[in-house]
Amino acid sequence: MRSQEPPVDSGRWRLDALDGERRARSEFQERTAGRRQHWVDANPYYYGKVARLLRHIIEPGCSVLHLRCETGYFLDAVAPGRGIGVEISPAMVAVAAKAYPHLEFVCSEPQDYAGQGPFDYVLCSNISDTPDVLALLENAARQCGPRSRLILYSYNYLWQPLLEWASRRGRRAPVMEPNWLSIEDLQCFLNLAGFELIRTFRVVLLPKKIPLLSEFANRVLAWIPGLSSLCMTSVLVARPVPRPRPVGDISVSVIVPCKNEEGNIAAAVARIPEMGRGTEIIFCDDKSTDETLRAVEQAIRDNPRRNIRLVHGPGVCKAHNVWCGFRAATGEALMILDADLAVMPEELPYFLNALAAGSGDLINGSRMVYPIANNAMKFLNFMGNKGFSFLFSLLFGHYIKDTLCGTKVLWREDFKRIESLIGAWGVEDLWGDYDLLFGATKRSLVIHDLPVHYQERISGVTKMRRVFWNGLRMLRMLLAAWRKLRLEYY
Incomplete structure (x- = not known):
């Protein structure tokens, strides 16, 4: 005789079970909402550290959606221009609205919230208290635009035993935590959910303040590889996976900074595709003392079918000259091509293809992959480039093989976001490479190397002299930026 199978409880074994989980959490939060701020006030050191990191990541004045905002x-800490918080219980929403009346709060399950996006930043907290993480992130993706950034704030699963003990002993807010998730x-x-991880921050090795x-x-131990994996809090920054754009739909501005480069102007026009x-093509003449200015004017007359413009630089340094060109540009994609033409102009389409494909937000030329032509780069310059690239990769967590290649390409909209950071690193960048790299890092942009062939200049002389002095200045820039970009939030 066949044994009778037990009836299936659809409310227990199907998706209805997740609705039961959500209701349980909403009811739990409804009962505990009045005490939640007490736990924030009781742990100002920890919450201050996390808030400091979030302010480091999120640009003030932007639109921010916070799913599970408590x-x-x-x-409030990230000072949004437009801020909307979403929570799962009316009581918690009421607590938040009373504390921060200048912000908007909505009662909704995070996976069901239908916002008025896109938002510049979508912040997701309480991942460990979310029954369906994928549904939450899929809805977060619907609130994002192409340049939005998603930020996940979560606890390190290695802290699970200690945090659960603290909750049982009344030393931590009571919570219902079904998910302890690793970074992986x-x-x-x-x-x-359609996101690409950009960066992972690990902070707070010791959450209580002990003098x-x-x-x-x-600030010291938490930065050391190995020990950093023991930090209590993980914050992940991601971007929506870019949709490739047709190259033929993108307008391009090629910025050619030049000072005493009369012999290279005509060749630049002929070789830039x-x-x-x-x-x-925007020639930025930085108060040349030779015939560069006349050479540009002649190139404009000789090439009436090409869009060639002349911009007068301030005569201060290459970086200021490039910024003048960027501000005058009308193209969606901005390219820098040094007037020495040591980087082949014929390779510029590779940069545009990479940018259009979404490979990166800042495409950085790398001269350190292919063999370098004889006399194209002096030995001390070569070793300096190697050293500074190693330091940049070590200090900022981005692998960059050549920080000082003059050929860089980015969207004009992203330069506008970087522009407010120019000169903010404590030591002025005379060349502009580090201002772009540091700014892209601060704005959570993706930096991607693109190998180029580097040749000896045909005409003129290099402007990179005083190698020791320049190297010392670059080292000071790296350390100053590291203090701002790393120690700022530790």
């Missing part, structure tokens, strides 16, 4: 503390788990969810010891642990929907 009391609104972090949403979160990255898997991000990929499935001297806490700052030493959190027409790209995208149209290419404008």
